[in-house]
Amino acid sequence: MSEKNSPAGSAKATYFRNVLERFSAHKLAxxxxxxxxxxxxxxxxxxxxLHLDPYTSDILAFGAQPGPGHVLGTDDVGRDLLARLVYGGxxxxxxxxxxxxxxxxxxxxLGLIAGYFRKWPETIIMRxxxxxxxxxxxxxxxxxxxxxxxxxxxxxxxIGVMGWPQFARLIYGNVLAVREKEYVESARAIGTKSTGVxxxxxxxxxxTPVLIAxxxxxxxxxxxxSALSFLGMGVQPxxxxxxxxxxxxxxxxxxxxxxxxxxxxxxxxxxxxxxxTFSATACATRWTPR
Numbered sequence: 001m002s003e004k005n006s007p008a009g010s011a012k013a014t015y016f017r018n019v020l021e022r023f024s025a026h027k028l029a030x031x032x033x034x035x036x037x038x039x040x041x042x043x044x045x046x047x048x049x050l051h052l053d054p055y056t057s058d059i060l061a062f063g064a065q066p067g068p069g070h071v072l073g074t075d076d077v078g079r080d081l082l083a084r085l086v087y088g089g090x091x092x093x094x095x096x097x098x099x100x101x102x103x104x105x106x107x108x109x110l111g112l113i114a115g116y117f118r119k120w121p122e123t124i125i126m127r128x129x130x131x132x133x134x135x136x137x138x139x140x141x142x143x144x145x146x147x148x149x150x151x152x153x154x155x156x157x158x159i160g161v162m163g164w165p166q167f168a169r170l171i172y173g174n175v176l177a178v179r180e181k182e183y184v185e186s187a188r189a190i191g192t193k194s195t196g197v198x199x200x201x202x203x204x205x206x207x208t209p210v211l212i213a214x215x216x217x218x219x220x221x222x223x224x225x226s227a228l229s230f231l232g233m234g235v236q237p238x239x240x241x242x243x244x245x246x247x248x249x250x251x252x253x254x255x256x257x258x259x260x261x262x263x264x265x266x267x268x269x270x271x272x273x274x275x276x277t278f279s280a281t282a283c284a285t286r287w288t289p290r
Contacts, residue, residue: 103166
């Protein structure tokens with residue numbers, strides 16, 4: 001009997017079909033997925049297609065309004081704002097996704113260890129997480145970025161490292177509930193090693209809430225990167241990000257008379273954060289198996 005026609009394969013196919021149906025029924029989730037797909041498509045396809053260059057200045061168009069030569073206008077030194085918006089989207093999305101993965105890679109294993117083994121690993125890991133969460137996140141991130149030096153990679157690493165306690169505490173709480181289930185006790189009784197119990201029985205049944213946290217954390221990381229760049233401690237010029245594009249528009253003159261410099265990156269930030277919220281809502285309301 002093939003895997004597809006086996007009971008296990010049929011159950012798996014039914015589960016994923018059920019998940020897809022529930023996801024499709026959630027209009028906000030579909031809208032969020034479409035926005036994410038459109039963002040990835042634009043930041044990937046537009047640069048080579050339109051030959052965008054975010055670094056070259058047009059000496060004849062300093063602070064130019066949107067027009068045929070520059071669809072979204074130029075900044076104060078003549079750089080094309082469409083090119084910088086697209087390349088800035090690459091950076092902002094990369095920081096959000098990569099920092100979330102870093103937080104996940106640190107937080108989930110530590111939460112699993114603390115929740116499953118309890119005793120001294122639980123005490124050490126949870127107390128360290130409490131220490132991390134007791135500091136104002138943005139202040140501590142600013143200090144660490146200042147020490148390491150502002151760049152794309154330092155911002156990504158610092159935001160990622162600072163985010164692990166959220167995942168650790170979330171997975172820890174779920175592991176405490178799952179580890180007492182009958183199937184986990186049965187696995188221990190037949191001699192399954194701790195690693196096998198954790199990976200095969202506990203992690204799959206405790207991971208669903210982490211999916212929700214991932215979507216929120218991605219949006220939070222993008223906002224943090226934008227805030228750091230807006231303060232001059234994030235992505236450094238001439239490299240573009242949505243945050244430092246808005247940093248260039250701090251003056252009253254730019255805010256009032258050159259909206260093309262700050263409105264597009266602001267809209268992109270809002271859409272990206274809303275997309276993450278929609279996806280999180282879908283995970284919370286639709287992805288739990290019946």
